[in-house]
Amino acid sequence: MTDGKTLGEAFDALLEPQKFRDYGPNGLQVEGDRAVKLLVSGVTASRALIEAAIEAQADAIFVHHGLFWRGQDGRITGWMRERIRLLLTHGVHLFAYHLPLDAHPELGNNAQLARLLGLRADGRFGEQDLGFIGAGAQSWASPQFLADHVARVLGRSVTCVAQAPGPVRRVAWCTGGAQSYFESAIAAGADVFITGEISEPQAHLARETGVAFLACGHHASERYGAPAVAGHIAKALGIAHRFIEIDNPA
Structure with a gap:
């Protein structure tokens, strides 16, 4: 007590x-x-x-x-x-x-999502360093393979906007409504960006830059x-x- x-x-x-x-x-x-x-x-x-x-x-x-x-x-x-x-x-x-829970390096939303998905962060990006970036414990042949993996783990459908079919080496992620972090993820060298939500501009950016965007649900990414x-x-x-x-x- x-x-x-x-x-x-x-x-x-x-x-x-x-x-x-x-x-x-x-x-x-x-x-x-x-x-x-x-x-x-x-x-x-x-x-x-x-x-x-x-x-x-x-x-x-x-x-x-x-x-x-x-x-x-x-x-x-x-x-x-x-x-x-x-x-x-x-x-x-x-x-x-709110943001302090997203950012905690071991127990926060981003860290816990990484643990579930098999991602290993080796850097931060975006405003207040809230975004995580790193490699996967396994390799994925394409963004769609990674999207299918995320969907299986979280138990829900994932929106995947991807132009390039190549292998995924670097993954950036930030849970919840972090679609505005996409440009920072691109600048940080990501092949794929994972967050909860997608807005209209991000689909165009994904197609034009070759960096895939995965939206897996605000709630689902922050459970x-x-x-x-x-x-x-x-x-x-x-x-x-x-x-x-x-x-x-x-």
């Missing part, structure tokens, strides 16, 4: 949020009033996750996508009111870490950092941990 302050300090010490320029507040977002015996992790602080955590009798929730983002309407109404009402009514702490970090901290503090999956096709 621990308290919310101790739990937050442990997350901050591991993820070092002060090093990042982010789109919202990292750390404690909603303060509960419970001693923490069970920590639940999930991807997004949705109503479904909050309700499932309450059903599991969680005392704290740790997520990648929290409640508050730069530029949003600050009024507590509608869906926002309901999420906060549930947390406050049940005294549950909510912790959220692994939150349970890795939460499980690590829970073990260190001697509390229980449970990951709750809320399916999301995006």
Whole structure:
């Protein structure tokens, strides 16, 4: 058992949020009033996750996508009111870490995706060095072979835009909505770039540069950092941990 302050300090010490320029507040977002015996992790602080955590009798929730983002309407109404009402009514702490959770070299989203896919990072690229680049533990004869591998591992379809059929030597990746990192990945020498989402301009860039673009789903690419970090901290503090999956096709 621990308290919310101790739990937050442990997350901050591991993820070092002060090093990042982010789109919202990292750390404690909603303060509960419970001693923490069970920590639940999930991807997004949705109503479904909050309700499932309450059903599991969680005392704290740790997520990648929290409640508050730069530029949003600050009024507590509608869906926002309901999420906060549930947390406050049940005294549950909510912790959220966005870019710091992507970036952690061992437990973060990018590192955990690499572990699953058999990628070995030997460099960083992009804004705030959030992108990873390296080689695979195996070679792939073409970008489509790699796309098929990613689809098998993540259990979902992958959008592959590839012009050149040649072998894949260097892979760059950045989880979630990192399609804007594509040009940096190209400049870093990647043969293929993997992220969660694709926007209209990236298809043209892939065809014109010969660097393949793989979009494997925002949620699907970011399912692994939150349970890795939460499980690590829970073990260190001697509390229980449970990951709750809320399916999301995006």
